[in-house]
Amino acid sequence: MTDPRPAGSNDGMTFAFSKTFVRDLDAMAKFYEDVLGLIPFNRHQDAMFGRAIDEITYQASYAGGPALTLIAYVEGEAPAAGEAVQGFVTQDLDAVCARATAAGGAVPDPIREVPEFGLRVAFVIDPEGHINEVIQMLNH
Template identity: 40%
Template sequence: MQAGKAKFSFTKIIVDDLDRPATFYKAAFGMREMARIQDALTPERPIEEIILTLANDMSSEPPLVLFKFLGEPAPKASDVILGFMVPDVDATVERVRSAGGRVVRAPKDQPEHGVRVAFATDCDGRLLEIVQMLTVPAGH
């Protein structure tokens, strides 16, 4: 990385239960657990994290980090929408459903944007946007 140039490197979501969403994201999106970390922000605020990634390392794609304040409940509201680019929206939506998620909007083609999009929630109710690029016929 060039000196002075920032790079987006990860997303953390605060959860009440680390294992339940880890199981969900592994089953629904094929993510892998890269690491489990136990640390503390301060001596009074211990934390635990699970780092999930779609790649074999954490440098090629930004990981999703599940973050738990030990002894504290996660916030009730979630202002995050997690977006996933996938090769097959319909198959992914079925895996999301099977893993304990809920479909909010069924897959729908949006040819004006060149995508097929579905919205679902994860096992904790967080909104997911699942996107598949549409193929453009040759000559168009």
């Protein structure tokens, strides 16, 4: 089937993934797998804004397509339902962070490298406070 929607972006950006905050990661994983047929790709523990997180990323449903990640704070309450993290891939993470701050956004934590996934990452906050995770793949 041919997709009639136009495609494209500026500055080499690619929308790659979305993260949805959940309260009970294992229960929600079962729901998304059993009801929506998603296939887990990996599970990863890390930190976001100084808080421990646990997340499960699902395979894209088609080659090159975006992926969904379910994410939970290890301790404490999740954000209100409806908040999500959009994911983008870039070839120049430093330039994206500079554009974000120049446009009234924020990059609250320094760019960091995540060698086990072969990437650099930064969280870009838009002027209303919404979270965008931007990654740059490392060329090793």
